[in-house]
């Protein structure tokens with residue numbers, strides 16, 4: 001008989017930036033508001049590589065319980081025995097070293113996207129998680145949206161026939177009059193030292209739609225590694241600013257077109273006038289996904305005979321906690337259920353799929369001649385790397 005006591009997960013938050021704050025607030029939102037009753041989350045600690053004070057400030061800002069501990073280093077966080085899982089919320093440049101630090105300490109890990117800077121690093125993380133017998137997952141939050149699950153189920157049930165093509169775009173129009181883009185060169189969006197560029201930050205979502213509609217739904221024995229053709233425009237910093245990828249699955253006769261840019265926008269006026277940025281095209285119809293690729297709120301199923309079903313999937317907000325709730329809680333719930341059930345990886349985004357996606361991104365960057373510095377591209381773990389100690 002199922003227990004009525006929700007399974008509780010104690011989280012340790014690594015880093016105190018923008019997404020760490022959003023995610024932690026989602027952890028603290030009441031699960032009942034999203035009709036979740038089997039799992040719940042506690043914020044046990046947060047760590048800042050800058051200072052303990054910053055971690056204290058962070059915990060205050062997110063209204064964490066008084067019991068939550070503040071650490072001035074990532075090393076202290078991963079050594080805390082009262083933490084079940086570490087959420088890595090540093091820039092992508094740091095993910096490999098930071099996630100390894102936690103895995104090596106025997107911790108379960110949820111690591112922000114893009115998982116790593118290259119495929120070798122992703123494979124090393126997976127090998128380490130396997131060897132340590134811990135849970136590990138890439139935090140592509142969109143995968144765990146009820147909307148994504150419904151779309152995958154529709155495809156698997158044949159609702160639009162054979163899916164032959166998916167076109168997915170996530171671009172932000174930050175073109176500036178001086179010929180640059182509207183991010184300082186030091187910003188993680190364009191700074192190669194922080195693995196900047198459109199692809200690893202935004203293109204990963206376009207690829208997520210390509211993969212969850214063309215690859216994830218393939219039966220296991222038919223999983224096919226894709227061919228990749230890419231066009232990349234480089235920014236003056238060396239990071240990619242506009243990247244277009246054709247991902248081909250020859251045996252399945254399907255193509256994925258993944259687009260990303262810092263120059264033009266998927267949604268030109270921010271009002272949805274540009275139409276669906278994601279189109280999943282099958283022999284019997286198509287599914288259009290509306291809203292930014294990372295946070296879609298509606299989809300349409302359009303059949304060949306003209307019948308259209310529109311499905312809204314709003315994100316529940318916790319009115320008692322300042323209206324918090326961005327949709328990141330669903331990935332946290334997935335982690336909790338995996339930990340409860342003893343699963344080391346999520347079925348929604350298995351290790352092997354994260355690795356194949358990293359292989360596609362690595363190949364794209366290779367074709368575009370984008371090269372990141374060795375300190376962030378190495379697949380050799382170093383607990384004392386500046387990426388782990390915060391010595392910048």
Ligand SMILES: NC(=O)C1=CN([C@@H]2O[C@H](COP(=O)(O)OP(=O)(O)OC[C@H]3O[C@@H](n4cnc5c(N)ncnc54)[C@H](OP(=O)(O)O)[C@@H]3O)[C@@H](O)[C@H]2O)C=CC1
Nearest residue numbers: 015016017018019020048049050089090091092112113114
């Ligand atoms: N899922 C989603 O929707 C989103 C995901 N992301 C992902 O989250 C990650 C972090 O992005 P975001 O929160 O926007 O980034 P921020 O710059 O806002 O925060 C990053 C944090 O990482 C820590 N850090 C450690 N070393 C450095 C360094 N050398 N430079 C800068 N920060 C450092 C800092 O925390 P401290 O000093 O406390 O250690 C910093 O606050 C990225 O990988 C990004 O792709 C980002 C936005 C949305």
Ligand SMILES: O=C1OC[C@@H](O)[C@H](O)[C@H]1O
Nearest residue numbers: 113172189201202205294
């Ligand atoms: O993951 C993300 O989603 C939202 C974007 O604005 C952000 O740049 C990116 O990191």
